[in-house]
Amino acid sequence: MIRMAKSNSSVSPEQVVNTVCAHNCGGRSRLACTVRDGVLVRVEPAPAPDDAYTGLCVRCLTLPQWVYSKERIKTPMRRVGPRGSGQFVPISWDEALDEIVDRFNALIDAHGSSSIAFVRSTSASPIASYTRLASLLGGGGTSNFYGGVDMAVHMGLNSTFGDKGMYGQHSNEWTDRLNSKLTIVWGHNPAETAMTAMRHLLNARDAGCQVVVIDPRYSATAMHANWWIAPRPGSDLALALGLLHVLIVEGLIDRPFLFDHSCAPFLVRTDSGKYFRSGDASTSEKPSAPQVWDLHSGRAVELNSTAAPALEGRFEVNGVSVATAFTLLTDSVAKYTPSHVAELTGLDASDIVDLARTYAKAGPAQIGLGYGVDRYKHSELFARAAAAIAIVTGNIGKPGAGVGVQSHYHGSHPARLGPGPALPKWASTKPVPMIEVGRRDLPVRAVFCQGDWINQRMGDMNTSLAYLKTLEFVVTVDHFFQTTTQWSDIVLPACTFLEDNSAARDALVFGNSIYLRPKVIDPVGEARTDFEIERDLARRFGLGEWFRESSEDVVRGQIDGARDPAFDNITYDQVVQAGGAIRLNVPTTPHVQYGNDGFTTKSGRAEFYIEELAELGEALPAFVADHEALLTHALAERYPMLLVQTHARQRAHSTFFNTAWTLEIWPEPILEMNPDDARQRGLANGEMAEAYNDRGHVVARVVCNPDFPPGMCNITEGWKQQQYADGNVQELTNSEINAGQTLIWGHANIPFFDTRVEIRPAALKRQGAEA
The missing domain is CATH 2.40.40.20 (Barwin-like endoglucanases)
Structure with a gap:
């Protein structure tokens, strides 16, 4: 939407453009941007289709200073000093793009396409992330540095409930918090990091929901909680296992849910840790479903063959010892008594017992995870333990209940956009985990960087920089001079999300609505959009046929080509006519994860037992004491x-x-x-x-x-x-x-x-x- 302000001889003409914040807090605030004489001067909240999602945070208020920052890259640059010195001279766009193409072609000819790696940081445009160019270039597959941080909790939840994509696991919709009687905010500080989500937590508290914050420090969110619990850093997994112990020992479990929706009755071989299947087919390429113990016949049968499966017990089948998954879970948490967990966490044993009882008896209860619990070595085990707490108490798939990531936009209605542009069958990339970059031999000799990945997505920076020094060529496209640009050979100035010159840069789903992100101001300096840069590079590589559409065409295809019922009777043109935001065709009630769509695991059930991890002793979440964070670690005395x-x-x-x-x-x-x-x-x-x-x-x-x-x-x-x-x-x-x-x-x-x-x-x- 553009609204022209009234003008007279003493007032400059103004226009207000509504767009959506692109940054990685995930708040997705809709912004009313005031532009005066072509300059962004003010940012205020713009109305969302659902007023529950209207609002913005303090960061958005600073966008006028951000976009015109003194660190802004305004022209392509070439390094003239030693790599890392930050010494550059301006060059033209033609010079920069031609040099990139010449250098990349020479490396591909000499060493193959895998000698070129593409890497991106977060908040880049999903329709201009250079993934298409990376997939097409050379035909044999360039290298793709991927992953990094804030993934472990998603790994644990995906393992338990079914893969929804690396960042796809979430909690119920934010507005559902009003239905909760108790919410545990675990390793999350929305008062500072997800400010547009915080009001939903406060609304729930004010409506009678008990808010429990688990965090070693007294955070801005803990100030507003009914109960603040502060375990030692890195001991969250021990606390979760202690809560499971209390819940199981005191019988605070939902047996019908465990029977009907979890792996609890599945039989597990005690020798291999694999599920027991008919004919001992656990090693088959297409194994049959795990069997259960029929209490009526006293034998192992298929799940759908009995109305009375055993939840607990150890048995023998054709000489093979088996036990139910729930029995193994019970045994695995037996040693995590309140007194033992108190020693591991520094909490009072009585608080551990009280928290377990309060959670189980409150009614529908949520566990909302943040990324504060994600950045330890075994955080996926913690996420699985937290999921098990919800599973054994039946706090899954109903209003006010659930377990998932509560930061960012997680909790939006699931609505799948249509596919992006098609690629030929030979297009591919060769994945290289970010954590392994610089730590194992790679064929990579040049890197194309989008954003500041060195500063935020690499641990042990000195090792990373030593690797960067060995590369023959480094290109970075970014808005500002940052850490990665300092170590680059060619630097390209990219438009921010406020400067994209297409009618709609991206389509995105947030809450219960679909949004477009239109241009607000003209590009600063010589900056170009990522979409233009990727297209212009592709043309120089002889790949222009794959980049004939405009960015608007891509977004139009994503909306008009969507097959998801949430987009029924919604078109790109309708979203534009509605001012760039429109409510999806979704229920008026908050979305409840797993309420209707079930679990996407192999069994179709919530699986707290992961048989593939039996060889590591991690089929069930267990407390692993090799966290550097723990007081018992070998480095604790030297580095306290x-x-x-x-x-x-x-x-x-x-x-x-x-x-x-x-x-x-x-x-x-x-x-x-x-x-x-x-x-x-x-x-x-x-x-x-x-x-x-x-x-x-x-x-x-x-x-x-x-x-x-x-x-x-x-x-x-x-x-x-x-x-x-x-x-x-x-x-x-x-x-x-x-x-x-x-x-x-x-x-x-x-x-x-x-x-x-x-x-x-x-x-x-x-x-x-x-x-």
């Missing part, structure tokens, strides 16, 4: 402080790192720590300190903050290399590879929070690993 990177209300990951208004409040990276920890190290508020470990170091100003418990310190994520006094927080972070995640998903989550450091005054000479 645990370093985390919380999200900040001023940034969405690293986006908005450069807005002047927020930098007035928070101008530099700070090292937050408990006052007692600072005092023990001779540090005072405002002094510069160095955090270090074997991997690297960072220097930042100390802020004594009692919200963090002793032994825990924090540097909020998203600061750029040029903003640190010395070093970088990512030099310190852990990049250990999780075997279970890799076995199931082919890649692993980066355990950023499994990071131990020691801290000292920055004036001391750094002694590295020998300090």
Whole structure:
């Protein structure tokens, strides 16, 4: 929608353009952008089709400063100094694109297309993420660096309920929180990181829902909770197993749900850990369904052959010892008694018992996960344990109940857009997990980067930079000079989502509506849209035939070509005529995940037992004590402080790192720590300190903050290399590879929070690993 303001001789003409925020907080706020003489001057909330989703956060208010930031890249640039020096000179678009194509073609001719890798950070346009070019280039498959962080909770939930895509697992719709009697906010701080979602949590609390926040620190969300529970960092899995223990021992379980909708009655071989199948066909290429124990006949049968399957018990079938999955779950949590879990978590045993009872007896209850519990080495096991809590109590698939990710847009009605442009059968990419980049031999000699992936999606930065130095050619397309641009050979200026020159940049679903994201202002400097850059590169590579449509054509096809019933009687033109947003053809009641569509696992049931992980001893979630975060870890004595990177209300990951208004409040990276920890190290508020470990170091100003418990310190994520006094927080972070995640998903989550450091005054000479 465009609305012209009244004008007279003393007032410049204004227009208001409604668009949608693109950034990775996931709030998807609809924005009313005031443009005066072609310049964005003000951002306010624009009405959403459903007023429950009208609103914006403090970050969006700073967009006028963000888009015109002094760090803005305004012209293509070529490196002239050493890689990493940040020394560049302007060049023309033709020079830049021709050099990229010439260098890539030479590498493909000499080493094959897999010598070229494409990598992207978040918040890039889904219709212009260079995936089409990457798939087409060379015909033999370029390399694709993928994954990174904030995936482990999704891995665990996907394993349990069925794969919905790596970021597809979510909770019930935000507005459903009013139906909950109890909500556990676990490792999530929406008051700062998902501000447009926070009001739904407060509305539920004010309507009588008990809000429990589980977080080691006293967060801005914990301030509004009925109950704040603070386990030791990295001990969330132990707490979840302790809650399961209480629920099962005290009989606080939903037996009908376990019988009808879970793997609980399935028989498991106790020798191999695999499900028992007819004719011992557990090794068949197309195995039959797991069998159950028929209480009437006293034998193993197919599930649909009995009305009386056993929920518990151990049996023998043709000389093979078996037990029900629920029996194995019961046995596995037997040792996680309240007293034992109290030792592991630092909580009172009585609080563990009270929480389990309160959750089970409250009525419909939700467990909302954030990414604070995601960044440990075994966080997928925690997510599976949290899912098991909901499964055994039947808190799945009904209003007010559920377990899932509650940050970002997760909770929207599922509505599948139509397919994007078609690709030839030979188009492909060769996946390379991000966590393995620089840690194993790769054929890659050049990287095309979209966004600042080095700063946010790689642990152990010094290893990553050492790898980057070995590459022959690095290209980055971005809005601002950041960490990855500093290490590039060619830098291309990209339009922000506010500057796209198509009629509608993207189509996206949020809540219960479909939105378009139109252009607000003309491109800054010589910036071009990612869609244009990808198309122009493709033409130079001789692939122009695959990029004949406009970005509007792509979006029109996504909406008009959608086969999902949510898009019945909705067309692209109707969305445009409605001002760029229209309600989907979905029920007026909040969406309830798994309410009607069931589970997409092999069995069609919720599977807390994952037989593929039996060889690792992880078929059931078990507490694994090799977290670097734990006090029992070998590094704990040498590096007694645990370093985390919380999200900040001023940034969405690293986006908005450069807005002047927020930098007035928070101008530099700070090292937050408990006052007692600072005092023990001779540090005072405002002094510069160095955090270090074997991997690297960072220097930042100390802020004594009692919200963090002793032994825990924090540097909020998203600061750029040029903003640190010395070093970088990512030099310190852990990049250990999780075997279970890799076995199931082919890649692993980066355990950023499994990071131990020691801290000292920055004036001391750094002694590295020998300090």
